[in-house]
Amino acid sequence: MPEGHTIHRLAAEYHRVFGGQAVGVSSPQGPFAEAAARLDGRELTGTDAKGKHLFLGFAGAGWVHIHLGLYGKVFWGHGPVPEPVGQVRLRLATDDAHADLRGPTKCALITPGEKLEVEARLGPDPLRAEETGDAAWKRISGSRTTVAALLMDQKVLSGVGNVYRAEVLFRQGIDPHRAGRSLRRAEWDAIWDDLRPLMREGVRLNRIDTVRPEHTPEAMGRPPRVDDHGGEVYVYRRAGQPCLVCGTEVRTEEHAARNLFWCPRCQA
DNA sequence: ATGATATGATGAG
DNA sequence: TCATCCTATCATC
Numbered sequence: 411m412p413e414g415h416t417i418h419r420l421a422a423e424y425h426r427v428f429g430g431q432a433v434g435v436s437s438p439q440g441p442f443a444e445a446a447a448r449l450d451g452r453e454l455t456g457t458d459a460k461g462k463h464l465f466l467g468f469a470g471a472g473w474v475h476i477h478l479g480l481y482g483k484v485f486w487g488h489g490p491v492p493e494p495v496g497q498v499r500l501r502l503a504t505d506d507a508h509a510d511l512r513g514p515t516k517c518a519l520i521t522p523g524e525k526l527e528v529e530a531r532l533g534p535d536p537l538r539a540e541e542t543g544d545a546a547w548k549r550i551s552g553s554r555t556t557v558a559a560l561l562m563d564q565k566v567l568s569g570v571g572n573v574y575r576a577e578v579l580f581r582q583g584i585d586p587h588r589a590g591r592s593l594r595r596a597e598w599d600a601i602w603d604d605l606r607p608l609m610r611e612g613v614r615l616n617r618i619d620t621v622r623p624e625h626t627p628e629a630m631g632r633p634p635r636v637d638d639h640g641g642e643v644y645v646y647r648r649a650g651q652p653c654l655v656c657g658t659e660v661r662t663e664e665h666a667a668r669n670l671f672w673c674p675r676c677q678a
Numbered sequence: 679a680t681g682a683t684a685t686g687a688t689g690a691g
Numbered sequence: 692t693c694a695t696c697c698t699a700t701c702a703t704c
Contacts, residue, residue, distance in 0.1 A: 413685050462686075480686045481698040497698080513698045515687065564687085571685045618685080646685085667692075669684090680704075688695085 412478045414461055414569020415612030418537045420484055421459035422613075424466055427486075427507050428454040434503040435468075438494040445519040446500065449474070454502070458525075461532045461568025465525055466502075473525045474500070479515030532568035536605040537613065543567075543602035550590040550598060557593060558586035559666050561601075569609065573646045576671045577620035578605055580644045585677045586670055617641040625654050645671040 433454050437446035449468050456467040464476040476482075491508045494501065500511040511517065520528075533549070534541040546567045550560050560566050561575045570578070579586050582600050584593075612618050618641040626642070627635045637643055644654055649662035649671060658675040 416685085478686080479696080479698095480684065481696085482686090483699075513696095515696070562686090573685050575685095668686090680702100682702080683700085684698100686696100690694085691692090 412462060412482065413571035413574055413609075413612070413618070414459075414535060414537055415609045415618070416616075417462050417464050417478070417569070418459045418609075419613045419616055420464055421457040423486075424454070424464075424502070424509065425457040427509065428502055428504065429456070430454070431504055433468075434501075436501045436503070438498045438501060440497065440499040440517070442499055442517050445474075449519070459535075460529050460538065461535050461564055462571070463528055463532070463568075472519055472521050475516060475518050475520045475525065475528060476500075476511065476514055477516035479513070481512075482514035483512055485510045485512065532564055533566045535568045536602065537569055537609050543598065546602070547595065547598050550593060551595070553590035555590055556586060556665070557584060557588050557590050558670055560590045562666070562668065570605065572668055573618050573641075573643065574605065574609065574612075574620075576646045577618070577643055578608065580673060580677060581608075581620060581622075583677055586665070586672050618643065618646075620644060621654065627654075630654065645673055647671065 431454060432451055434451065435446045435449040437443040449471055452471055453469040454466060455469050458465040462477060466474040487508050488506060491503050494510065498510045498512055499514055499517050502509045533546050534543055549566045553560060558575065561570050562572065578601055581604055582597065584597060608620060621642040621644060623629060627633060645660045648660045651660055652658065653660055653673040653676060656673065656675045658673055660671055661674055662669055662671050
């Protein structure tokens with residue numbers, strides 16, 4: 411399930427597999443069928459990502475705008491294209507590869523202008539090398555909203571989801587309940603500067619690892635540990651378990667309809 | 679088999 | 692704040 415690192419990885423993957431080629435486009439059972447027919451056989455000219463939004467560009471036809479939401483996923487395959495099983499919203503296929511998109515919140519054909527509008531609605535993306543965190547700081551520094559909610563607000567900052575939120579606040583020792591306007595500039599800069607390489611590493615490994623080498627169970631002389639979502643993390647979904655750094659029980663609560671996790675001692 | 683759960687976002691009230 | 696979209700996975704029966 412997707413945060414920004416997943417989307418940027420997909421943009422690179424779609425480009426690597428289909429870029430510069432004429433691609434078979436279909437929407438076997440979905441409401442995208444009409445648009446897919448218009449794209450079928452065109453060249454995939456480029457891909458792009460901002461935050462959790464993915465864009466696939468087709469020659470002379472504009473962009474396919476994809477948002478995975480909570481459930482969306484892409485299934486990759488090689489060789490002969492199998493019959494679609496269940497709901498496939500968008501299938502791209504060449505002679506030797508195919509990609510099936512299932513369950514996205516959004517999959518629509520848009521114009522270049524509409525792509526710019528989507529991007530303009532989003533805050534800076536730590537995975538876009540040319541962007542800075544300044545616009546996000548402007549929103550955060552004047553806000554009475556909690557920093558936990560602000561980091562999840564895609565208009566403020568794009569690409570960060572529940573895992574990166576919890577983990578970056580832990581790594582920076584910041585209490586998630588603090589108001590945005592209580593943050594010092596240096597604290598925000600530390601969050602932004604930490605997110606960039608952290609999320610870049612997420613793109614590379616296709617998972618979220620946030621535990622520093624000095625805090626791994628091996629380094630701390632503790633038994634090995636496996637997080638149930640496939641990455642090594644400090645607090646995400648570790649409620650009731652001891653903090654990897656200080657041993658205090660990790661806490662959780664519902665915060666704006668999402669699960670929030672933090673260490674009350676390290677993030678006091 | 680069934681139910682709970684999830685890394686997201688929107689629109690109504 | 693709540694319901695809703697709608698899919699895969701895992702735990703429990």
